[in-house]
Amino acid sequence: MNYSIGKLAELTGLTVKTIRFYSDEGVLPAPDRTPAGYRRYTDEHRVHLELIRTLREMGVDLATIRSLDRRGLKDVLALHLRAVETQLTALQRTRAVLRATLAKDDPGDDDLRRLHTLGRLGASEMGMLLDTFIDDVSGAPAQREWLLGMRACMAPELPEDPTAAQLDAWLELLDLLSDDGFRRNLREASADFWARPYAQETWERQNAALAQEALRAVEAGTPPGAPEAVPPLERVLVLMGGDRDAILRAFDEHDPRGARYWELVAIVRGLEPGPSPMAVAYDWIHRALRAHPELSPKAARTSG
Known part of the structure; x- marks a missing residue:
C-alpha cells in the first residue's frame, strides 16, 4: 500500500x-x-x-x-549496548568520586580536578592516549612492536566502584602518559638499545638471566658494595655488553617515573603497590655498579 x-x-x-x-x-x-x-x-x-x-x-x-x-538490527543493538555500558561505567566512576568528595569535611581543588578529568576522559580516551604515547616513544620498529605487545598491561581499567587511591593513581597515569618530558626521556634513553640489531627472544633470555643473577644476590643478602657482589655483577655486565661506564650512565639517566608508572598500574588494579622483581634486580645492579668502579670493561668481558 x-x-x-x-x-x-x-x-x-x-x-x-x-x-x-x-x-x-x-x-x-x-x-x-x-x-x-x-x-x-x-x-x-x-x-x-x-x-x-x-x-x-x-x-x-x-x-x-x-x-x-x-x-543488521542485531549489530546496531549490540553497538548501542556497548555505548550504554560505557556510559554506565563513566557514571559509576563519577559516583565514586562524588561519594569520596562528600565524605570530606572540606572538599578542595583536587576533588574538583578528579570530577573534571573523569567527566571528559574514560577508558576509550585512555586507549587513544596510550596509542599516541607508544607512537611518540617508539624510535624503532622493534621497540614499537614490543610496546604494542605490552599495551594491554599498560592501560588498566578502573573497577566499577574505585577507591579514592585508585582514582588518584589512574589520573596520575593519565598525567604521565601526557607528559612530553617523560615521553622524550624514555625515547632518548632507549634509542641506543633499540638501534642495535637483536632478536627479541635473545634479549628476553638475557634480561631474565641478568635479573636472576641480581635477585640471587638480593635473596642471599649480599650488599651491592660488598666484595661478594663482584662475581654476580661481572656476570651481569657480560650479559649487558660489558661496558660498566656506559651501563652506569644509562642507569643514571633513566627516568624514575618509569618505575612509578608500574606502581600506579598495580594500584589501579587493586594490587599491593611496590617494586616488581625486575625493578628490585635493576636497583641492585645500579647500586653495585656505582659501588665498584674498579670493574673495567676488559675485566667484565673476560670474567666467566
Whole structure:
C-alpha cells in the first residue's frame, strides 16, 4: 500500500518535517516518487520509521541507524549496548568520586580536578592516549612492536566502584602518559638499545638471566658494595655488553617515573603497590655498579 507523506505522518505520529528530514539524511530508505514528484511511502517505510523512533528513544545516533542496512538490527543493538555500558561505567566512576568528595569535611581543588578529568576522559580516551604515547616513544620498529605487545598491561581499567587511591593513581597515569618530558626521556634513553640489531627472544633470555643473577644476590643478602657482589655483577655486565661506564650512565639517566608508572598500574588494579622483581634486580645492579668502579670493561668481558 502506498502513502503520502501526510498520511504516513498520521499513521506514525511523526511530523512531516521529521519524516522528510529522515529521508533527506538517508536514515529512511528513499521512497518512490509520482510523475509529479510527490513521495510515495509503503508499509516498509512505516515499519522502518517506527524502528527509527524506538532506536532514537534509546539514544542511538543517526549515523548508527543509517548503517542498519549494512549492519543488521542485531549489530546496531549490540553497538548501542556497548555505548550504554560505557556510559554506565563513566557514571559509576563519577559516583565514586562524588561519594569520596562528600565524605570530606572540606572538599578542595583536587576533588574538583578528579570530577573534571573523569567527566571528559574514560577508558576509550585512555586507549587513544596510550596509542599516541607508544607512537611518540617508539624510535624503532622493534621497540614499537614490543610496546604494542605490552599495551594491554599498560592501560588498566578502573573497577566499577574505585577507591579514592585508585582514582588518584589512574589520573596520575593519565598525567604521565601526557607528559612530553617523560615521553622524550624514555625515547632518548632507549634509542641506543633499540638501534642495535637483536632478536627479541635473545634479549628476553638475557634480561631474565641478568635479573636472576641480581635477585640471587638480593635473596642471599649480599650488599651491592660488598666484595661478594663482584662475581654476580661481572656476570651481569657480560650479559649487558660489558661496558660498566656506559651501563652506569644509562642507569643514571633513566627516568624514575618509569618505575612509578608500574606502581600506579598495580594500584589501579587493586594490587599491593611496590617494586616488581625486575625493578628490585635493576636497583641492585645500579647500586653495585656505582659501588665498584674498579670493574673495567676488559675485566667484565673476560670474567666467566
